Amino acid sequence: MGDGPLARHAREAREARHHDGRRRTLSVPVEVPLLVEAEGPVRILRLNRPHRLNAVSLPMYEALEAELAHIGADFETRAVILTGSGRGFCSGADLKAHRDHEASQAQRHAYIDTSQRVHRALQTLPQPVVAAVNGHAIGAGCELALSCDFVIVAEEAKLRMPEVALGTFIGGGTAYTLRRRVGHARATELILLGRYFTPAEALSWGLANEMLPAEDVLPAARELAGRLARNAPISMRLAKRLLDRAESVDHEEALRLESEALFTCMASEDWREGLEAFAEKRDPAYRGE
Ligand code: ACO
Numbered sequence: 001m002g003d004g005p006l007a008r009h010a011r012e013a014r015e016a017r018h019h020d021g022r023r024r025t026l027s028v029p030v031e032v033p034l035l036v037e038a039e040g041p042v043r044i045l046r047l048n049r050p051h052r053l054n055a056v057s058l059p060m061y062e063a064l065e066a067e068l069a070h071i072g073a074d075f076e077t078r079a080v081i082l083t084g085s086g087r088g089f090c091s092g093a094d095l096k097a098h099r100d101h102e103a104s105q106a107q108r109h110a111y112i113d114t115s116q117r118v119h120r121a122l123q124t125l126p127q128p129v130v131a132a133v134n135g136h137a138i139g140a141g142c143e144l145a146l147s148c149d150f151v152i153v154a155e156e157a158k159l160r161m162p163e164v165a166l167g168t169f170i171g172g173g174t175a176y177t178l179r180r181r182v183g184h185a186r187a188t189e190l191i192l193l194g195r196y197f198t199p200a201e202a203l204s205w206g207l208a209n210e211m212l213p214a215e216d217v218l219p220a221a222r223e224l225a226g227r228l229a230r231n232a233p234i235s236m237r238l239a240k241r242l243l244d245r246a247e248s249v250d251h252e253e254a255l256r257l258e259s260e261a262l263f264t265c266m267a268s269e270d271w272r273e274g275l276e277a278f279a280e281k282r283d284p285a286y287r288g289e
Pocket of ligand 1: 053091139141158168170
């Protein structure tokens with residue numbers, strides 16, 4: 001974790017100030033809602049509230065937002081994996097915390113706005129993000145997975161967006177993104193019925209790229225992230241940006257954006273490297289320049 005924002009967050013969480021300003025270390029265990037591991041060019045972000053199947057919390061969203069900002073500016077990181085600690089991926093809103101503590105208007109705004117920034121950060125991060133859905137992904141957890149570029153889902157996972165059955169609402173822009181991905185009829189069915197859907201259904205609708213036994217999900221995500229990390233970073237960033245905008249621009253604008261992207265890539269060092277590597281029959285070593 002190094003000395004990045006998360007390390008700081010964890011350290012600050014372990015420490016508290018006496019009323020007289022002196023620091024003391026708390027003896028109670030403190031929750032670290034997100035764990036970050038670096039494996040070469042791949043960062044693994046692990047939602048870490050396993051006692052609640054990684055239900056989301058404001059500190060978890062804040063940690064995700066900080067880490068994604070850090071990664072977005074880090075040219076050494078080429079791919080990201082989002083997964084969960086323990087047997088769950090993410091069980092969505094923390095129903096116990098919401099019941100125990102009625103949030104103020106300001107707290108509701110902070111929670112909603114931060115969660116939406118996290119979704120947008122995942123969708124627009126320069127690097128590709130693989131959701132390793134190792135277990136249940138419910139409500140906001142399901143939405144988090146769907147904001148990633150690739151989804152590898154465990155055969156055993158329960159998937160559902162039950163918000164309407166609980167008197168709450170989806171918040172990750174899912175009415176927009178899900179409809180775009182599975183069409184109006186299916187999105188209406190999933191959001192208005194809030195029914196469970198199976199990993200096999202997710203796969204057949206194009207919501208997941210692969211379905212595997214739970215223990216194989218993270219290894220497969222590592223392998224996929226490793227492959228993604230070997231591609232040229234500028235091309236990858238531009239491809240992700242254009243895919244994100246694909247439905248909101250007309251055909252002419254799509255062509256113009258692709259020509260701009262192609263021009264940028266053709267002027268890059270990485271394009272030279274790609275050509276040299278091909279000529280020398282070796283793997284390219286891209287620097288994102
Ligand atoms: N919030 C708080 N605690 C939770 C949540 C949650 N969302 N989900 C699970 N937990 C807790 C359980 O209460 C249980 O705690 P306990 O051991 O102290 O009793 C522990 O995590 C394990 O959960 P189980 O229910 O025992 O696990 P099981 O595998 O049987 O069921 C399932 C998993 C289907 C995910 C079930 O826990 C569930 O339906 N959870 C609620 C999911 C939900 O509705 N989330 C909100 C969606 S709406 C939104 O996100 C905006």
